[in-house]
Amino acid sequence: MVDNSVTDEYAMYDIEPRRVPRTDGTLVGPRNGYTLSVELLQRDPIAATIIDDVATSQSQVDTLFTQSGAWRHWDLDGYTQYRGSGGLDFDNDFESQSLYLQARVQFPVAGAVRLNICGITAELFSDGTLRLLRGSTVLDSTTVGAIEVGAPAGSGRAVVTLRVRDSTARVYYSDAESWVPLVLEATLDPVAGTGACGNDTDEEMWIDHLYLGDGWWYQSREAVDIDLDGQTQLLGRIARTGITWDTANRFQPDTDVDEEDTRTNDTVISLDWDFEHWRPAPLTDDTGVRLCVVPTNHDVWIGRITAVDMDAGEIVYWSVRKPSLIGRLALSMTGDHQRCAVDTWTGGRAHLGGTPGRRIATRNQTRPRMIELKTNATL
Known part of the structure; x- marks a missing residue:
């Protein structure tokens, strides 16, 4: 079998969740922390x-x-x-x-x-x-x-x-x-x-x-590791039972069944962009952090990455400015409950690294329903 395990591939961003001004000018942020959401395009194992x-x-x-x-x-x-x-x-x-x-x-x-x-x-x-x-x-x-x-x-x-x-x-x-x-x-x-x-x-x-x-052996095509300055979270892994993993991120069923029969709760992979969440994410107001996306499998794609108020994120403002197409979100107030979504980058900077040719990608399309992290290159 070919070893398709990940070597040094990654996509890296410098991000900074920023507070935004309330109506009286006071800077506010999420009351109970952030959720980091990652858009993934998953595929059935092969x-x-x-x-x-x-x-x-x-x-x-x-x-x-x-x-x-x-x-x-x-x-x-x-x-x-x-x-x-x-x-x-x-x-x-x-x-x-x-x-x-x-x-x-x-x-x-x-x-x-x-x-x-x-x-x-x-x-x-x-x-x-x-x-x-x-x-x-x-x-x-x-x-x-x-x-x-x-x-x-x-x-x-x-x-x-x-x-x-x-x-x-x-x-x-x-x-x-x-x-x-x-x-x-x-x-x-x-x-x-x-x-x-x-x-x-x-x-x-x-x-x-x-x-x-x-x-017998399958390669999953579904998950990424998110690293925030050394703290990591695996996103996208499909829950399965009755399988055995090897050291190259391959698995096989313990009995002679199809891969779909090992998924818990009859999980269906949508074959469309979907969202996985790190909640609560270790983000702090007005503090820069380096975010690194590392594929655990080959042939998994990433789209937009969004940080929002963990309690209630709501998009209330969208702007596109400058050629870099940076989007930002502003504060929504409902009574005394603060709902805040924040910028998830600093000046739109992004860093890419790793071995060229592996399929982990960022998409450069603008849809007014979430923030998009922009890059100047594609892995």
Whole structure:
């Protein structure tokens, strides 16, 4: 498995929660402290990576795979595919290892594509028939709706996935990789095939993404650590039971269940921007502090970071000034209860650091419902 654990990636800001003037001119701040809210874009965990290939190059086709047909690399303005027919197997004998194989495919002509792991096959036809087989024996089947044939490159794609463990096989299907639900499963005698893993097709097939992962271990894509001058809080971690973690932030279920079955309270990952809160956050009025966001997983994104009154935060004023688009919030008074939201930066300064290329990002869009921390660069 590839080690996708975090090394030295981070995003860092200098911030200062400031009091604001009350109607009589007195400077006031939150009565009981602050809540720090972080906007996160979380994704469902994915099988721990062995190979993640976005149809990289002809050299990749020739060195990473063994072919029993003819496959070629195709590129149009940076969008790439593997195109061909016949077998395209990873050049490795996986013996009886539990594996996860996902392919995003496109049908230029009517036909079928087969994903194979150790003699277990997920077979998807362009008419929408989806079958799970062991050898020539059909273990389970369903229909998923006809798939567009002959669409322009990059359109009408289908995502089919096969997971094979010691004595189970599962097939997942969707039209996008963001969410690929379970559609077929079967219990097997212990798998002891040839160790071959890959895909094959009788007709021309286009593939723009092949992902090979471990059949048991998952990589979560959900959480970040927030550090405020040495005080830390983990935000975004999905509560789970019946799992075991390793030292690279991967986990596996203790029994043969899907990852979703380990989540407590049937937690659903929204696949949209959501908020996680540190309450109370160790912030002090008119005191600068260095805020550092450290991803604990790969492929987790951060958006806006907001500090508000822990008791009742309310946005009552929004301004955009200067090219840096700094927003600020002002005081709201309700009787003798002070509700205050404050600036969460000093002059809009931000610092970025870490190894380039890891996917932790800040977004530069303005919506008048919260503060946005601005940066002059993107990790």
